[in-house]
Amino acid sequence: MRMSRYFLPVLKENPAEAQIVSHRYMLRAGMIKQSSAGIYSWLPMGFKVLRRLEQIVHEEQIRAGHIPMLMPTLQSADLWRESGRYDDYGQEMLRIKDRHDRDMLYGPTNEELITDIFRSHVGSYKDLPLTLYHVQWKFRDEVRPRFGVMRGREFYMKDGYNFDLTKEDALHAYNRHLVSYLRTYERMGLQAIPMRADGGPIGGDYTHEFLVLAETGESEVFYDSEITDLKFGDREIDYDSVSECQAVLEEFTSRYARTDETHDEALFEQIPEARRRSARGIEVGQIFYFGTKYSEPMGAVVANEKGERVPVHMGSHGIGVSRLVGAIIEASHDDKGIIWPEGVTPFHCGIVNLKQGDEEADAACETIYKSLTALGLEPLYDDRNERAGGKFASMDLIGLPWRITVGPRGLKNGVVELTSRRTGESEELPPEQAIERIAKIYAGL
Ligand code: 5CA
Numbered sequence: 495m496r497m498s499r500y501f502l503p504v505l506k507e508n509p510a511e512a513q514i515v516s517h518r519y520m521l522r523a524g525m526i527k528q529s530s531a532g533i534y535s536w537l538p539m540g541f542k543v544l545r546r547l548e549q550i551v552h553e554e555q556i557r558a559g560h561i562p563m564l565m566p567t568l569q570s571a572d573l574w575r576e577s578g579r580y581d582d583y584g585q586e587m588l589r590i591k592d593r594h595d596r597d598m599l600y601g602p603t604n605e606e607l608i609t610d611i612f613r614s615h616v617g618s619y620k621d622l623p624l625t626l627y628h629v630q631w632k633f634r635d636e637v638r639p640r641f642g643v644m645r646g647r648e649f650y651m652k653d654g655y656n657f658d659l660t661k662e663d664a665l666h667a668y669n670r671h672l673v674s675y676l677r678t679y680e681r682m683g684l685q686a687i688p689m690r691a692d693g694g695p696i697g698g699d700y701t702h703e704f705l706v707l708a709e710t711g712e713s714e715v716f717y718d719s720e721i722t723d724l725k726f727g728d729r730e731i732d733y734d735s736v737s738e739c740q741a742v743l744e745e746f747t748s749r750y751a752r753t754d755e756t757h758d759e760a761l762f763e764q765i766p767e768a769r770r771r772s773a774r775g776i777e778v779g780q781i782f783y784f785g786t787k788y789s790e791p792m793g794a795v796v797a798n799e800k801g802e803r804v805p806v807h808m809g810s811h812g813i814g815v816s817r818l819v820g821a822i823i824e825a826s827h828d829d830k831g832i833i834w835p836e837g838v839t840p841f842h843c844g845i846v847n848l849k850q851g852d853e854e855a856d857a858a859c860e861t862i863y864k865s866l867t868a869l870g871l872e873p874l875y876d877d878r879n880e881r882a883g884g885k886f887a888s889m890d891l892i893g894l895p896w897r898i899t900v901g902p903r904g905l906k907n908g909v910v911e912l913t914s915r916r917t918g919e920s921e922e923l924p925p926e927q928a929i930e931r932i933a934k935i936y937a938g939l
Contacts, residue, residue: 495841496863497876501538504888514710516823517642519832523892525819532639532647539892542840543819544650548629550681550837551652551813558674558733560625560654565607567631571597573606576792586634600633605788605810608655612806613794619659622796622806625667627654629815643816644776645712650816657806659798661785664807668700668783669739671811675704675779676726676746682818683835684825686778687721688746692755693782700783700809703753705775708824715775717751718765753777776821783809832893833915837939841874842866843932844894848882848901858900858910858925865929871936873898890915896935898928 503524511528512518520526525540536544552562568590574580580587580599588600601607608626616624629652639647656667672688679686684706691703705715707722724746732738750765752758753775762770788794789805798804814821826833834840843866847859859875866873874894876885882901889897899911899920909922912931923931 495874497874498878504891514641515827516820519823519827520642523832526643532636534643534646539840543838544816546838547682547815547818551629551678551815554674554678555627555654558670560627562628563626564628565604565630567601568598569601569607571599573610577606577788578791588633588635602632602634604653609788609792609794612657613792617796619796619798623658623663623667625654625656627652642820644820646816649814652813652815654811656809661807664783664809666736666739668781668809669743670733671781672702673731673739673742679704680726681837682822683837684822685722687717687751689715689751689753690756691753691780702747702781703777704779706778706821706825707773707775709774710824711774711776713775713777714754716757716762716772718749719769719771721749721751776824778818778821779813781811831891834893834895836895836935839895841894842871842936843873843896843898844889845873845875846885846889846897846899847877848899850877850879852902854905855900855902858905862898862925862929866932869933871932896932
């Protein structure tokens with residue numbers, strides 16, 4: 495993309511309404527614009543990151559054997575009356591009437607809708623196990639929407655639902671989700687710690703929240719410091735294997751890690767003092783097993799091997815896709831701007847032309863731009879007629895992990911400059927080598 499033709503409305507001043515760094519940088523880097531309290535438009539660069547996160551989510555869900563689909567945002571209140579949650583959900587639910595005076599709502603989550611789809615089409619244990627998911631906008635009329643996309647009213651969420659014949663099978667689905675989530679967050683450059691949590695309005699005895707540690711996090715968390723040494727890495731896992739998924743669950747959940755809702759001071763004090771940590775965290779996902787809480791009242795039953803009709807065991811599993819954009823920035827920035835992890839960056843590298851209009855510099859930038867594009871990469875070429883200082887400041891704010899700087903002086907010696915946004919270190923090398931280096935960094939991501 496050429497910056498002169500893009501829509502990237504960068505702000506020079508700090509917006510007064512932004513209290514935390516991710517909100518500030520998302521506004522300043524022209525990623526989002528508030529349309530009303532807790533509701534945002536995603537401008538082109540913000541949208542690119544959101545789409546990228548969604549893509550990673552899809553890849554990891556499909557790898558785990560889960561099936562993508564799409565349900566609507568607007569739902570009929572009748573389904574929620576069947577589960578009993580229409581009244582329970584309270585003011586967070588946005589209730590709407592259509593022209594025929596029918597009660598509708600903007601879905602805050604989809605347990606009822608998916609259970610209705612399931613009961614209409616599935617009747618036998620032979621069709622199980624089944625996990626369906628979608629990535630769709632949700633609406634929760636939060637009392638205090640704040641921190642930009644972190645606590646929005648409208649937000650983008652992946653929600654998946656498993657249907658199993660037995661509790662045992664459903665717990666395997668739970669473990670499978672835990673494993674797939676660990677992989678998902680690591681690919682986004684995040685460490686998200688599974689913590690024992692509270693069921694809340696979704697319900698259920700088994701539930702873990704995934705938290706990214708950050709000073710600005712809304713949750714208070716307590717954990718054993720050993721847990722931050724755990725990495726999922728690039729290990730291969732057979733998602734059908736009960737024992738393999740179980741082993742990962744045990745590895746990642748056996749140490750003490752809880753949110754304030756489930757914190758147990760006496761248990762916590764059994765950890766050696768030097769390893770006890772209390773901190774703040776951003777909740778980027780939650781998994782639940784809730785058994786027959788919805789299948790029983792809504793009649794989602796299947797015939798088992800003996801021909802008896804039994805309610806299915808279910809769970810639901812969510813990832814806050816739009817919140818993650820903010821969470822990644824909270825975890826990865828400096829005082830100049832965002833530092834995108836390579837796995838999620840909106841553009842693979844920036845190209846800064848130090849002297850726009852200089853024949854040689856322009857030609858070199860064009861060649862680099864075209865070569866990177868031909869390799870399937872997306873560079874962002876700052877081809878504007880601006881001073882170098884302004885161009886650097888914009889690039890630092892936008893936070894692309896790599897920058898190639900091209901100027902007449904370097905070109906005389908046959909070199910350009912390759913700079914890492916994270917370390918700030920620069921290296922001079924011939925353009926072809928800079929291109930090769932970038933291609934290598936992104937190979938396999
Ligand atoms: N039905 C279950 C699992 S699919 C569910 O709704 N879980 S949840 O309530 O925990 O939401 C899933 C994730 O969505 C949360 O972990 C959080 O990352 C994100 N989320 C929840 N509320 C908001 C909000 N107001 N703004 C942004 N993200 C949110």
